[in-house]
Amino acid sequence: MCEANAYMIQNGTEELIMEAVDSVEPEEDGFRLVNIFGEQKFIRGVVHSLSLVDHKVYFKSKADA
Amino acid sequence: MCEANAYMIQNGTEELIMEAVDSVEPEEDGFRLVNIFGEQKFIRGVVHSLSLVDHKVYFKSKADA
Numbered sequence: 190m191c192e193a194n195a196y197m198i199q200n201g202t203e204e205l206i207m208e209a210v211d212s213v214e215p216e217e218d219g220f221r222l223v224n225i226f227g228e229q230k231f232i233r234g235v236v237h238s239l240s241l242v243d244h245k246v247y248f249k250s251k252a253d254a
Numbered sequence: 255m256c257e258a259n260a261y262m263i264q265n266g267t268e269e270l271i272m273e274a275v276d277s278v279e280p281e282e283d284g285f286r287l288v289n290i291f292g293e294q295k296f297i298r299g300v301v302h303s304l305s306l307v308d309h310k311v312y313f314k315s316k317a318d319a
Contacts, residue, residue, distance in 0.1 A: 190307060191258070191306050191307055192306050192307060193256070193306050210304075210306065211305070211306050211307045212303070212304065212305050212306070212307075213301075213303055213304035214303050215303055235300065235301070236278075236300070236301035236304075237280060238277070238278055238280055238285075239275075239277060239301075239304075239311065240276070240277050240278075241256050241258050241276050241277070241278075241306075241311075242255060242256055242257060242276045242277075242290065244256060246304065246306075
């Protein structure tokens with residue numbers, strides 16, 4: 190399975206938001222994350238970067254864009 | 255390996271940009287994609303959505319944001 194862990198980059202640190210994320214879908218002002226267990230979480234921000242082989246997805250707040 | 259294929263969404267269609275993408279790093283006005291073969295490509299746009307279990311990363315142009 191190729192799910193990834195989602196992190197928020199804030200003040201130079203990475204905070205784990207959600208593990209085992211499958212889908213990331215745009216919603217107003219952010220994204221809805223759904224993991225392989227069916228859990229959902231809304232993230233206000235944008236996708237900063239991806240490191241897929243490392244299973245990592247990074248978000249940042251829009252203000253830092 | 256958990257690389258993904260990158261697509262650009264344009265006019266309601268998906269155009270394959272690059273296969274086997276590992277890293278997606280922000281650069282001015284867009285992202286630099288690097289695949290597992292070390293090939294690089296610059297994409298002008300933003301990340302639209304992810305479907306990681308399906309190995310898919312979708313981009314869109316900023317104008318459509």
